[in-house]
Amino acid sequence: MGQFAEIFLGILTAMGGFVEIGELTFTLKAGSHFSYQLLWVIALATVGIMVYCEMAGRVAAVRKRAVFSLIRERDGFRLALLTLVAATVVNLLTCTAEIGGVAMLWQLLSDWPYRGLAALAVAFFLLVVWFLPFSGIERTFGLGGLLMIVFMAAALKGSPDWGQLAAGFVPRAPQLEGPRDGLLYAYFAVALMSSVMLPYETYFYASGGIEDQWKPSDVGLNRIVVFVGFALGSLLAVALIVLGADYFGPRSIEPELPGTAALGVSATFGQVGLVMALLGMFFAFAGAAIETALSSAYNLAQFAGWPWGKARKPREAGRFTLAWIVTFVLAGAFIQTGVNPVDVVEYSIVFSVVVLPLTYFPVLMVAGDKRIMGKHANGWLANALGWSYLVAITLTALAAIPLFLLTHGGRG
Amino acid sequence: MRTPADRHRQALAQGVVLIVLLFASAAAAFAVSQRPSGRDEVRNCVSDLRSQAAELDVMLAQSSQGRITSRFLLAHARQLGDDIVASHGELVGMTVEPPFLQLRDAAVPLAGQLVAAVAPVQERDPPPASRDQARRSFQGLLAIEASAGR
Numbered sequence: 001m002g003q004f005a006e007i008f009l010g011i012l013t014a015m016g017g018f019v020e021i022g023e024l025t026f027t028l029k030a031g032s033h034f035s036y037q038l039l040w041v042i043a044l045a046t047v048g049i050m051v052y053c054e055m056a057g058r059v060a061a062v063r064k065r066a067v068f069s070l071i072r073e074r075d076g077f078r079l080a081l082l083t084l085v086a087a088t089v090v091n092l093l094t095c096t097a098e099i100g101g102v103a104m105l106w107q108l109l110s111d112w113p114y115r116g117l118a119a120l121a122v123a124f125f126l127l128v129v130w131f132l133p134f135s136g137i138e139r140t141f142g143l144g145g146l147l148m149i150v151f152m153a154a155a156l157k158g159s160p161d162w163g164q165l166a167a168g169f170v171p172r173a174p175q176l177e178g179p180r181d182g183l184l185y186a187y188f189a190v191a192l193m194s195s196v197m198l199p200y201e202t203y204f205y206a207s208g209g210i211e212d213q214w215k216p217s218d219v220g221l222n223r224i225v226v227f228v229g230f231a232l233g234s235l236l237a238v239a240l241i242v243l244g245a246d247y248f249g250p251r252s253i254e255p256e257l258p259g260t261a262a263l264g265v266s267a268t269f270g271q272v273g274l275v276m277a278l279l280g281m282f283f284a285f286a287g288a289a290i291e292t293a294l295s296s297a298y299n300l301a302q303f304a305g306w307p308w309g310k311a312r313k314p315r316e317a318g319r320f321t322l323a324w325i326v327t328f329v330l331a332g333a334f335i336q337t338g339v340n341p342v343d344v345v346e347y348s349i350v351f352s353v354v355v356l357p358l359t360y361f362p363v364l365m366v367a368g369d370k371r372i373m374g375k376h377a378n379g380w381l382a383n384a385l386g387w388s389y390l391v392a393i394t395l396t397a398l399a400a401i402p403l404f405l406l407t408h409g410g411r412g
Numbered sequence: 413m414r415t416p417a418d419r420h421r422q423a424l425a426q427g428v429v430l431i432v433l434l435f436a437s438a439a440a441a442f443a444v445s446q447r448p449s450g451r452d453e454v455r456n457c458v459s460d461l462r463s464q465a466a467e468l469d470v471m472l473a474q475s476s477q478g479r480i481t482s483r484f485l486l487a488h489a490r491q492l493g494d495d496i497v498a499s500h501g502e503l504v505g506m507t508v509e510p511p512f513l514q515l516r517d518a519a520v521p522l523a524g525q526l527v528a529a530v531a532p533v534q535e536r537d538p539p540p541a542s543r544d545q546a547r548r549s550f551q552g553l554l555a556i557e558a559s560a561g562r
Contacts, residue, residue, distance in 0.1 A: 104491060107487050107490075107491070108483075108484050108487045108488055108491075109483070109484075109487075110483070110487075111483050111486055111487045111490075114491075178561060180452070251466050251470055252462060252463060252466045252550070252554065253463050253466045253467045253470065254459070254460075254463040255467075256463075256495065257488070257491050257492065257495070259484070259487070259488035259491055259492070260467055260488075260492075262484075263467070263470060263471060263474060263480070263488075266474055266479045266480050267470075267474060267479065270478070270479045271478070271479065271480065271481055274479070274480055274481065274484060278484075408452060408453065408456055411456040411459070411460070412452065412455070412456050412459065
């Protein structure tokens with residue numbers, strides 16, 4: 001495949017894989033509750049995920065090192081183990097929420113019982129990951145996720161107030177209905193930041209670079225895919241906030257369920273739009289479920305020094321293969337207990353923030369180290385952005401759990 | 413240099429601290445859950461029901477306009493119905509601080525009306541009365557929510 005086609009596909013895949021169930025829920029609710037006022041968080045977080053994924057991808061291309069092997073080397077055994085446990089719990093929660101989301105979507109399309117569909121979804125994921133190569137998984141779900149563009153079209157058809165929309169990208173004191181809304185605004189800012197900068201995305205992106213056998217000459221490709229793909233992907237998140245503000249907010253609906261999100265599209269595009277929205281969400285959630293399960297396996301294998309990779313035969317990377325299978329099975333079992341996937345989303349997003357500084361610190365240290373990265377080490381801009389974001393996400397991590405408790409889990 | 417016995421003792425101490433922390437967290441969570449609900453908890457529950465009532469109204473409107481499929485209507489009504497029943501159960505089962513009892517008691521019949529409105533939608537051919545019921549619940553819950561303030 002030519003390099004242009006590879007870049008083009010990479011961009012589309014990154015764009016289609018940008019949104020998952022947590023981001024969908026929080027962007028729509030943020031828009032419904034605070035109109036366009038939280039758009040700046042999407043912009044801020046998108047630059048953050050670009051900065052760190054670019055660094056992680058560059059390290060993967062130049063040194064063939066994935067995130068968790070860096071964490072183990074830089075943080076030492078104990079802190080790395082703590083990060084591994086926290087990241088695995090967050091990945092498992094996210095995977096559970098995504099599988100639950102897929103089962104809900106299948107129920108909306110088939111009207112079959114939810115728990116049976118959740119079990120079927122686990123079997124589907126096991127077969128897909130077992131049989132499809134890494135690039136096949138990445139492209140099928142990334143490109144399928146592009147159907148989410150129908151949300152963007154619905155947002156545009158709703159004739160947004162462009163002046164207000166542009167103003168939403170500038171952080172300012174929010175217009176609130178009451179004093180408790182201030183806490184809720186802060187909670188949504190933290191949750192949106194987390195939903196865009198979910199740690200599994202960095203683990204998966206860097207490991208994927210190694211799976212795709214990136215070389216130092218691919219540093220440019222990495223940069224273009226991250227910057228253009230994520231920028232376009234963030235437009236989807238912006239569109240969801242706009243849809244929340246213009247469709248759900250005025251109707252006093254705070255969307256929680258995937259089906260509710262689809263109603264925002266069917267209002268404009270009818271049944272065709274409804275089916276496109278459901279399919280788009282399916283590919284987006286399914287892609288995220290696979291990425292979280294594989295991320296858990298990548299992390300564990302990289303921490304323990306086991307052979308890993310989808311490119312290897314399951315027999316050659318037995319413990320890695322077992323790890324992703326166990327992740328899917330545990331997530332599926334969790335769903336069968338009757339837990340509400342939307343509640344799981346809230347927990348996974350909040351606890352993800354806590355893992356972010358532990359994940360990004362070693363990436364920043366290695367990417368900035370000239371002895372390791374040579375001419376590919378961070379320049380002054382990457383270092384300045386990296387440190388600024390590290391401070392921001394550390395403060396966000398400290399605020400996340402108190403805000404979660406003070407707002408009764410984001411309910412007000 | 414630390415001996416294996418030292419490491420064993422340290423691991424044991426860390427394990428004990430972890431267990432104590434887990435028990436303390438569980439006890440704190442239990443104590444919080446036993447506390448009577450105040451204005452925020454009642455209002456949050458009313459807000460959930462208000463949003464669900466509005467959604468039911470919108471969904472039935474879209475169904476009558478042919479914008480959603482009948483299969484989607486049935487399945488989504490089931491998912492939404494589960495949430496409505498859960499919110500209704502939460503409101504009814506709440507132990508409320510005396511000053512907010514009136515607030516809760518005013519919302520309970522409207523929540524019951526919403527449960528009654530969504531039930532026939534989960535079957536084929538929902539009656540037009542469902543939409544009126546959903547709308548009435550929505551208006552009532554919205555008024556209660558406004559009276560609770562933010």
